[in-house]
Amino acid sequence: MxxxxxxxxxxxxxxxxxxxxxxxxxxxxxxxxxxxxxxxxxxxxxxxxxLDLVKEVVAEVAARPGGSETLQYGMNSGRPGLRREVVRLLREFPGEESLQCDENSVLITNGSQQALYMATQVLCDPGDIVLVEKPTYFVYLEVLKGLGVRPVSLPSLPGGRIDFEGLRKLIDRLGDSDELKRLKAVYLVSYHANPSTRCIPEEDKKNLGNLLRTLDFALPVIEDAAYRDLYFGESHPARSIIGLPEFAGLPGIYSGTFTKPFSTGMKVGYTCCPNLDLLGKMLNLKGQQDFGTANFTQAIIETVLADGRYAQYLRKxxxxxxxxxxxxxxxxxxxxxxxxxxxxxxxxxxxxxxxxxxxxxxxxxxxxxxxxxxxxxxxxxxxxxxxxxxxxxxxxxxxxxxxxxxxxxxxxxxxxxxxxxxxxx
Amino acid sequence: MxxxxxxxxxxxxxxxxxxxxxxxxxxxxxxxxxxxxxxxxxxxxxxxxxLDLVKEVVAEVAARPGGSETLQYGMNSGRPGLRREVVRLLREFPGEESLQCDENSVLITNGSQQALYMATQVLCDPGDIVLVEKPTYFVYLEVLKGLGVRPVSLPSLPGGRIDFEGLRKLIDRLGDSDELKRLKAVYLVSYHANPSTRCIPEEDKKNLGNLLRTLDFALPVIEDAAYRDLYFGESHPARSIIGLPEFAGLPGIYSGTFTKPFSTGMKVGYTCCPNLDLLGKMLNLKGQQDFGTANFTQAIIETVLADGRYAQYLRKxxxxxxxxxxxxxxxxxxxxxxxxxxxxxxxxxxxxxxxxxxxxxxxxxxxxxxxxxxxxxxxxxxxxxxxxxxxxxxxxxxxxxxxxxxxxxxxxxxxxxxxxxxxxx
CATH class of the missing domain: 3.90.1150.10 (Aspartate Aminotransferase, domain 1)
Known part of the structure; x- marks a missing residue:
């Protein structure tokens, strides 16, 4: 030795x-x-x-004039065309037609996991607190642990609805013990959640927005909508936190993904964050961590989104x-x-x-x-x-x-x- | 408002x-x-x-029995086959035939940038020190800044060789001011460096290894070899820090990439770190940040590495x-x-x-x-x-x-x- x-x-x-x-x-x-x-x-x-669809798209990209740009570096924030498609996709959900954001509010990430990590890293110091559901996505609990952040459960009623009276008391208690300044975010898995399979009703989101507006600091909500596209009958009627008027002006981070609904192996996710200051911090961090998600896989997904083959695949x-x-x-x-x-x-x-x-x-x-x-x-x-x-x-x-x-x-x-x-x- | x-x-x-x-x-x-x-x-x-080669490979993958696994999640550390190819690639450099590592020492990352970020995050607290060359890769300086780490220049002689007498004095000075415990890594860009275009001579690496062995703590060297494959005549004769006997037992992180030599748009890089404790920390961090680089782009690169089309492309x-x-x-x-x-x-x-x-x-x-x-x-x-x-x-x-x-x-x-x-x- x-x-x-x-x-x-x-x-x-x-x-x-x-x-x-x-x-x-x-x-x-x-x-x-x-x-x-x-x-x-x-x-x-x-x-x-x-796989056959992807093969087809790659052949099309290869035949496209200038198609080799897909094998070149792209922008740190992601392909502009893909970011525009993300906005279009979000606006197709019922009630979200007039979503207040454009491609400049969107950041393409390595799956939604990277977005969750970066949001937390940008917001939280060790010892800070993030409110999570009961149960919550276990991989996110490990992100918190890895960053030294304390997860605290959102009080909930039997059946899983948010207990707002309990939440008020929790906030008061944090205030009394001078811990309120350590509270940095609320993390919600809002559609067909992993693991609870629940969707958060719009009423709970509205009440949450109204409660957050009473605080004297801006508490960001991180909404993880990884399974939103994978509905069976109709898409769930609850609007997202970035679409609800009750959240207007509150910092919201909406994270979605093309992994679960399209290809986990392509590892392309996205964040929509209309608060450009907060998004800017995430962009700067992204610029250090990898300065951009793979342009090639983004280009494939952009293509199928734009020409309807993504929607067609989802219907199947x-x-x-x-x-x-x-x-x-x-x-x-x-x-x-x-x-x-x-x-x-x-x-x-x-x-x-x-x-x-x-x-x-x-x-x-x-x-x-x-x-x-x-x-x-x-x-x-x-x-x-x-x-x-x-x-x-x-x-x-x-x-x-x-x-x-x-x-x-x-x-x-x-x-x-x-x-x-x-x-x- | x-x-x-x-x-x-x-x-x-x-x-x-x-x-x-x-x-x-x-x-x-x-x-x-x-x-x-x-x-x-x-x-x-x-x-x-x-691009045509990539199209060809995607069509082959699509025709392969079970080929759709390439669109599925892969392992956090990367595809085993790709990791084996990385080891084979490293062993093909002159003098590195008996490199002491296998696929378990390799981690696939989102370009080499993610490896540099993770290595630094795992090693450094804010206020810590990393030694860098003069000049060094400017994006890495921003990684350090983002993590609150202080870059300090390695003393160098006119022409760029490491000034070992100066380095000794620097280490003594850090020891005198009780700052030596803040020294956490040495970062070297060792082949056709960005920006200096220099290669670090093997003699400098050997002397550095010998000097580091005299310290009473283990100081990791991060070797950024992003341009090593892009030589024009013969590959540079200097062995890597993970191949040199002077570094045996010292923690070394060797980072390479398939972005510059193959496709920047695929964003696939790799790290070889024979110190499995250190690699394990990076793997755990990777498990939180994205739990694996895109399997699809890895599969493409694995294919061309294994069948010689990567080497052929490089010759062109x-x-x-x-x-x-x-x-x-x-x-x-x-x-x-x-x-x-x-x-x-x-x-x-x-x-x-x-x-x-x-x-x-x-x-x-x-x-x-x-x-x-x-x-x-x-x-x-x-x-x-x-x-x-x-x-x-x-x-x-x-x-x-x-x-x-x-x-x-x-x-x-x-x-x-x-x-x-x-x-x-």
Whole structure:
């Protein structure tokens, strides 16, 4: 052993505390163990991915005069044409026709994840507080942890609606303990949420906007709308925080993505932030982190957005995921999971189920049920990962996205069998 | 105006200080003003970009059984196949055949820029010190500024070699003022460097390794080898810091890229870091920032690396850039720039010229010469941006990458004419 190996390596304060995010473990599990049927990974369905369409578009781009610009650096903020398409896309949602923003309010990012990270990095110092839902997107909890930020749950009513009386009290309490200045953002996953599958009703958003207007500082809301495009029937009627008059003048960061609805492997997301000061800070950070998302993948997505093939693909993919979700839900039901006291709703968008086990049931990584599932060859996301604090242990997140219909049925059987077995031990 | 607009928005300590990086300005200038002949942008040549090859590869991928996995999420660390190809590529450089690393030492990033950012974020707190060359890559100086880190110049001899006696004294001085604990990394641009166009001789690297071994803490070296593949004759004989025995056991971060040699628009770079503790910290940060670079662009590059089409393309592109550099240099010479006392070497790699004006000449953004160039329709990078401190004002960085041969000649004429004109005022 070289003597120098033993010398201490000094990391930054936060860098030294970085630990392996659960998302990385779960993705590696899913990718490296093909026998394990994964209801965990938030992957989309390989067989439904638009590979032929992408091939077609690349051939068109290659035939376009000056098409090689797509292999050249683009702008830090993203392709102007793609940013215009993002605005058009947002304005197509009901009630958002007159959304007050243009392409200069849009930033293209490496999936919506980079937008969430940058927004948090720009707003929060270590020790600051971000309000999150109960449950919330577990990867975002790890972003907060990595930046030393404290997640605090938004008070909620049974059923998941925001408890505004509780929120008022929480804000008063933070004020009393001189912690209100540490409160830096509210993070909402608002459409077919990961993991709760809920949509936040417009009334809750309006009430939140009205409450935030009473504060004597500007508290940004980060709205994560990653699954908004993946509705099954009609798009959810609630307007976004950047579209609601109750949020006018409040700093809002709306983040969406083309990963889930189009191609996770292209890693193109976007942020719309009409507050140009806040957007400018994110742009400056982006200029340091990578000075622009890959121009090539942006160009592909811009093309299909502009000529309608994106919308066409979505019309095909929405019933596909609706079917898969119902197949998973039906199979769990047929395997007798409801009789064991487990409950869930089948959502009208996305490809996730948020399943509640009986109260005393323990679904955590180290619990017998988790090991029983691994032994039976099925993987899920333990629900306790998705809570800021006071985590219940009896939830799981199941994804119908990645497995074939046959394998979904098989995975449901294995899952229910492990549940039955864990009941009796 | 909404009253709430006037309420203060509270950023994080560093977020609030973020300013527009020069790279973003320069890129936006180059992209938005086609009449301006840009010798500034570090862009590659659109016409030489491998668009037909990429089209061909995408069609092959689309025909491959299971090819749609390329549109799916990949691993946080990058495609295993691409990481193996990176190791193979590194081992092909002379003297690096037995490089001690495998695909588990490799991390795929969004260009090498993300690797530089993450390495610095993992290592440095605000107020820490990173040693940089004189001159150094100006975008990295902005990364340091954005993270609140102090760049300090490595002492150097006339001609650019490292002044080891000076470095010793600098380290002693830092020790005396109790600042040595703030010293967190050394950043080297080692092959056909941006902007100096120098290669660091192997002897300097060896001496640096030997000096670092005498310290009682492990000081990581970040080696930025972005232009290593773009040599004209033979690859530069100096081994990398991760290949040299003098660095064995020292933490080294080697960062390379497929942007400059293949496609800037695909934004795929890589890091090889045999110190798995340090790499692990970067991986964990990557897991939070975007949990993986776009799988699709990685798959394209993996394919051409594996079947030799990458090497073939490089054999075509190297003489192309050599020609362009010579055209620019010859045109500047013919336009009489050397007679005005300007000097430069034509490097044997990359596509940059690092040009020294007479001592009293001022090339900064606000100087008459800069405005004369804009008025004449030619853009350059002022050299003073590339220094940590004690910046001379009489350098410019010129890039032969982006303009056609005819436009290079025209740009050189404009540049020399502005230089002559600025002489006489």
């Amino acid at each position: 070289e003597p120098s190996v033993l010398k201490p390596l000094r990391y930054s304060t936060l860098g030294g505390q970085l630990t392996d995010p659960a998302i990385v473990h779960l993705m590696a599990n899913a990718l490296s163990n093909p026998d394990l049927l994964s209801l965990a990974a938030g992957f989309t369905d390989n067989l439904a991915l638009p 993919i929405r019933p596909h995921y609706a079917r898969k979700l119902h197949i998973l839900s039906d199979a769990l039901e047929e395997a007798g999971l409801r009789q064991l006291g487990w409950t869930w709703d089948v959502p009208d968008g996305g490809f996730l189920l948020w399943v509640r086990a009986p109260d005393e049931f323990d679904t955590r990584f180290d619990a017998p049920f988790y090991h029983a599932c691994i032994a039976d060859g099925v993987l899920y996301v333990p629900g306790d990962l998705c809570f800021a604090e006071g985590s219940p242990y009896n939830f799981v997140r199941l994804s119908a996205g990645v497995l074939s219909n046959e394998r979904l049925v098989e995975a449901a059987k294995r899952f229910a069998s492990a549940a039955r077995h864990s009941e009796t031990i | 909404e009253p709430s607009v006037l309420k203060p928005l509270r950023y994080s300590t560093l977020g609030g200080q973020l300013t527009d990086p020069a790279i973003v300005h320069l890129m936006a200038n180059a992209l938005s003003n086609p009449d301006l002949l840009s010798l500034a942008a570090g862009f590659t040549d659109n016409l030489a970009l491998p 592109i190297r003489p192309h850039y050599a020609r362009k550099l010579h055209i620019l240099s010859d045109a500047l010479e013919e336009a009489g720039l050397r007679q005005l006392g300007w000097t430069w070497d034509v490097p044997d790699g990359g596509f940059l010229l690092w040009v020294r004006a007479p001592d009293e000449f001022d090339t900064r953004f606000d100087a008459p010469f800069y405005h004369a160039c804009i008025a004449d329709g030619v853009l350059y990078v002022p050299g003073d941006l590339c220094f940590a401190e004690g910046s001379p004002y009489n350098f410019v960085r010129l890039s032969a990458g982006v303009l056609s041969n005819e436009r290079l000649v025209e740009a050189a004429k404009r540049f020399a004419s502005a230089a002559r004109h600025s002489e006489t005022i």
